[in-house]
Amino acid sequence: MPSSLQCQDNHKLHVAIIMDGNGRWAASRELMRAAGHEAGIEALRRVVRAAPDENISTLTVYAFSSDNWKRPEGEVAALLDLFRRFLDTETEDLVRDGVKLSIVGRRDRLPQDLVHEIERAEAATEWGDLLHLRVALDYSARDMIIEAAKKAAGAGDLTRETLAAQLGAPEVDLLIRTSGEQRLSDFLLWECAYAEFHFTTRLWPDFAENDLKDAIAVFHHRQRRFGALQAA
Numbered sequence: 488m489p490s491s492l493q494c495q496d497n498h499k500l501h502v503a504i505i506m507d508g509n510g511r512w513a514a515s516r517e518l519m520r521a522a523g524h525e526a527g528i529e530a531l532r533r534v535v536r537a538a539p540d541e542n543i544s545t546l547t548v549y550a551f552s553s554d555n556w557k558r559p560e561g562e563v564a565a566l567l568d569l570f571r572r573f574l575d576t577e578t579e580d581l582v583r584d585g586v587k588l589s590i591v592g593r594r595d596r597l598p599q600d601l602v603h604e605i606e607r608a609e610a611a612t613e614w615g616d617l618l619h620l621r622v623a624l625d626y627s628a629r630d631m632i633i634e635a636a637k638k639a640a641g642a643g644d645l646t647r648e649t650l651a652a653q654l655g656a657p658e659v660d661l662l663i664r665t666s667g668e669q670r671l672s673d674f675l676l677w678e679c680a681y682a683e684f685h686f687t688t689r690l691w692p693d694f695a696e697n698d699l700k701d702a703i704a705v706f707h708h709r710q711r712r713f714g715a716l717q718a719a
């Protein structure tokens with residue numbers, strides 16, 4: 488059981504980000520939506536570099552939801568292409584920076600070449616120990632919970648602990664969503680049970696190191712009680 492006021496401890500943080508607003512960023516510049524997604528990759532680079540200095544040890548980012556398959560074919564293709572290029576160009580830097588990369592979500596609906604790229608990048612970065620970067624791709628928290636519950640029940644032991652172990656991530660300390668939307672959109676429903684939420688109107692491609700710093704600073708002023716009473 489986590490202690491109350493944990494956010495003021497010096498413990499390492501799990502921060503989750505719903506990287507939203509790429510389309511609106513592009514529209515405001517009269518650009519194609521794909522250009523917004525490209526610019527979003529730059530924002531992700533900035534945040535990954537800044538994360539260890541903010542005491543973040545796990546960073547989970549929402550890149551493509553299982554519901555995003557509903558988007559036009561051209562946009563989905565552009566996004567898949569962007570993920571391929573990200574894995575291709577970024578792996579070396581991630582290794583250098585001590586970042587372990589994991590892709591979370593379903594893989595059976597992704598193109599085979601992308602799955603191979605994912606496996607290659609995960610293997611190359613597996614020794615990273617400064618930051619665990621988890622990128623959610625074809626991700627649905629509800630589906631993840633169902634799968635985890637099936638596995639735990641199949642092993643004859645379905646408890647909070649075994650289900651959490653199957654999900655494989657620490658509880659989220661802070662969830663950030665950009666672009667002004669204030670919803671979870673099927674992201675980390677289990678892991679966010681006691682997360683602090685930070686909503687900002689900043690569009691994801693404009694999100695910079697200072698925005699991360701500000702969000703963390705606000706987080707450190709929150710009082711987390713986990714159902715208990717505030718310490719005297």
Ligand code: IPE
Binds near residue numbers: 510
């Ligand atoms: C987030 O930006 C990226 C993905 C969902 C893939 P959006 O594409 O949702 O941008 P908006 O919400 O339309 O501005």
Ligand code: IPE
Binds near residue numbers: 551
């Ligand atoms: C959630 O954003 C998914 C990602 C950021 C990848 P959406 O833009 O798809 O969410 P809704 O549709 O506004 O809830």
Ligand code: MG
Binds near residue numbers: 509
């Ligand atoms: Mg959106």
